[in-house]
Amino acid sequence: MSLNCNEINVVLSELNLEGSFIQDVVQPGYDTVALYTYGKDGARTILICTSQNSCRIHETRRKIVKNDKPLRFMECLKARIKGARIDSCRQIGLQRIVQIELSHGAERFVLYVRLWSNAANVILCDENNVVVDSLYRRPAKGEVTDGLFTVPEEKPSENRVWQVRTFDDVQAEYSSRFPEGGTLSFNQKIDIWYGEHAETLSREALLVQAEKWYSSSKARMESALERLLKKQNDFSQAEQLRHQGDLILSNIHLISPKAKFLECNDYETGRTVRILLNPEKSANENAAIYYENYKKAVSGSESLLHDIELSKKQLEKLEAQYAEIRNEKNPVRIEQLLRRNSTPK
Missing domain, CATH: 2.30.310.10 (ibrinogen binding protein from staphylococcus aureus domain)
Structure with a gap:
């Protein structure tokens, strides 16, 4: 207080x-x-x-x-x-x-x-x-x-x-310990009382600080993981990109100059599909774009797996660090843990 x-x-x-x-x-x-x-x-x-x-x-x-x-x-x-x-x-x-x-x-x-x-x-x-x-x-x-x-x-x-506050308990216990004896000054009582309760008061304040650090860190990490998972979902369509490139090459005869899309039969599913085209590029160039995007998706998907696993481990580490802080009784140690886990301003 x-x-x-x-x-x-x-x-x-x-x-x-x-x-x-x-x-x-x-x-x-x-x-x-x-x-x-x-x-x-x-x-x-x-x-x-x-x-x-x-x-x-x-x-x-x-x-x-x-x-x-x-x-x-x-x-x-x-x-x-x-x-x-x-x-x-x-x-x-x-x-x-x-x-x-x-x-x-x-x-x-x-x-x-x-x-x-x-x-x-x-x-x-x-x-x-x-x-x-x-x-x-x-x-x-x-x-x-x-x-x-x-x-x-x-x-x-x-x-x-x-x-x-009168701090009668401090007066009763400590007055005899001071050379001058008698009634302690208010400053002396304050000094003694806060000295005795500093650990409890400091721990409460540090735990509030720790909760803010944990909440902001968790929100930031979860947001980053969510973005990675969304990108992974986008990359999961990589095989479709390669297949669309194959369809373009196998149906070149159906593509007229300046066409904005190709409508053809998908030999794998038997369904009619429509594939977007760049009207400023040839059929071969459009197919090459789909193949290039396919390679990027495959390459990106591999590195994404590593990033996703790393993000999950960071979240697990955060949970462990916060649990360690909440279970710690010594405020000095809590301050050290917070200093280790946060960037000083």
Whole structure:
């Protein structure tokens, strides 16, 4: 479950980030960014997570594991806002969009953190809201370099009351483990709770992603197989093409110049048949066309058999891969399987 609007406000009020400086930026994964800050309350590590069902921003005391290779968005943030001062940090209305205004020498930036489970993103803009870069690049929304980020209007609060969770179980279990003891801050409770439930929440989100990958892949493969089978059916008429060429040659005497068709008796069936002709070509040339199409059909039919068998095996492999993902309990392993089976964007 992602943080609701009132929980975000509690988190931000405890963080009190105004006047702090961003000392470093680390991106441990494709959906998470950590800002290392230092201010009047000392050093803080601010975790921003955009994972579905786990969208949140809060202080963390957990070690942030660096990715094996530097990721694009992290490199951009390091180049632009490392060393920047946080001039303000607030939520826009109750819309779960955190606006962090930054100054870095003469430059001004705004970091927007949108914590929507179905469309979360982290977007760095200049002072005119022109996008410098974003965690997820979404051209349709203008969330790409040089796009214009539209800041939503601050709407009045809805009638629905969003409750701030108390996490009493976390308080009871963990308060004695912290050196300062006593009541845990909301940020501490959030950090602990999501740390304990991350695997369950991540697995659910990854399975939704896996289902989309499976459905789109299966539809694409089945469509390709259907096209191959249709072509195979067309090629199954190959013998008829050769026979029509034979009929043309054996009935040349019936073909008048510029004739558009030949009507003759089929010596195999005893029936009268009509064969289309190219009026611009001779009888021998028309027969040659039918023989050539016959050869192409026979050759194509042989290669089609291989393609059809390959397509069927790919569908079987897809079913096995999806079953493996659904049966996997470890979300890290699920992510690895998805990464292996899909092209990163």
